[in-house]
Amino acid sequence: MKGSLSWVRLLLLLGTAIVATLVHPAGRFITLASTTSTQNSGLFDYLLPEFTRKTGIEVRVVAVGTGQAIELAESGDADVLLVHDRAGEMKFMSEGHGVSRREVMYNDYVIVGPGSDPAAVRGLNDAAQAFRRIADAAANFVSRGDDSGTNRQELRLWEAAGIDAKSASGSWYKEVGAGMGATLNTAVGLDAYTLTDRATWATFRNRGDLELLVEGDPRLFNQYAVIEINPVLHPAVKASDARLFAEWLVSREGQALIGAFTIDGQALFFPNATTPEN
Secondary structure (H helix, E strand, C coil), X not given: CHHHHHXXXXXXXXXXXXXXXXXXXXXXXXXXXXXXXXXXXXXXXXXXXXXXHHHCCEEEEEEECHHHHHHHHHCCCCCEEEECCHXXXXXXXXXXXXXXXXXXXXXXXXXXXXXXXXXXXXXXXCHHHHHHHHHHCCCCEEECCCCCHHHXXXXXXXXXXXXXXXXXXXXXXXXCCCCHHHHHHHHHHHCCEEEEEHHHHHHCCCCCCEXXXXXXXXXXXXXXXXXXXXXXXXXXXXXXXXXXXXXXXXXXXXHHHHHHCEECCEECCEECCCCCEC
């Protein structure tokens, strides 16, 4: 597993470097390892040019699952992280890879599924109960299966439901090993349920018969945090520029921009900056 992830990391970085070379002249930049949800929502296209305009620092994004983003940072292949899995983030910090963690913004997860709703979960505000009904009905469920923050949260919900979903892998439980957009497309094709972050759902256009069915459970809360990488462990990290970026995200200006970002009048992320956790 570790070897395959290393190859994934290498290919991602090579691809990013090639695109950056073709599109951007050499200059002052940092590499941000982050999630597909922040990228696919359009937040970075809206937010990062403002930081570059203010500081002259370009932010080059590698958008992968949270697990892969953390692995990139653990190898010193990113200058800063913006991810959404507190347990994984705190482990990263405790192992000395990060020097500062600051909460930046939040949204939530939702459960979507076919309009026919064979598991009868529509309107529930208990995600674990919804997962139990999906399992009891053996209704198709598509999992990202990619160690992303969303995938990690999904597995916690199966655990809370008392269900070993992975034992059903290949039958009603489908693991695709892909990002949120591809997972939603698969769910459309299979008339399946899935767990998605609200930002990706709001910007997803190929919905087919899928509908938002379950929301409002406190366990669906989705917190994002920015982490600066430790330059003592990883000397190549651009620590001072990464700190400027982290501080800008939690500044009054950065928080106001995040709060003002909407799609079709709907806010997708809610700023809630905190002081650094070291």
